Amino acid sequence: MAPVSTPPTKEARSIFNSLGYEVLDDGDEFRARRKWREVRVSALADSGEAPKYGTLRCFVTWTENATRLRKRIRDSNPDYEWAVIAVDESGDYEVARAPPSKAVVAQ
Template sequence: MATVTIPPAEEARDVFKRLGYAIEERGSEFVAERKWRRVQVTPLRAEDAKSPGEILEYGSEGGPRLRCFVTWMDCTEPLQSSLQSAKPPYDWAIIGIEPDGEFQVVHPDPGSAPI
């Protein structure tokens, strides 16, 4: 199954471009920027989303204070649980990608600001 082994990197770029962000390439990750927002975007394979480990720590020093993890829709719940447990030192959101390209944004709590 492709969604298990391939991170949704191109889908992540498409989502941020549709939302009006400029993309700054940084290998598999990228920084998306619009107005005052700089967001470090990390596409994750299903395995990494379900067991993110140190991926949650990477990039928290000196980088953007906003992070967005992009993964397949069926992997958003375990990733959200990991982030809530880790309590990282940055604001975060998750974008879940559906097989048809549609997406949904998941925040740490319902009152969070949108990406």
């Protein structure tokens, strides 16, 4: 079982490094940059709270917390694109993408 009280910070950094992102900043929240894209990454020990701001956000949490986190973010209906990465103690991970953005209809 993963150490659920400790955020998967090392695993999050490793995932983004292996995807070719430059990892910037320290701590449980960092920026991952590749080409024109910059993603704010938050490593969370539990289902956590979704920030109110952002453009591209990714939340990395332990597998056993991922479903609750995804539901909490979806229910908060943030104005940014987001994804949840569920990681296990061996470093294997699965990406759960956010639902598509709502199209703005001109009136």
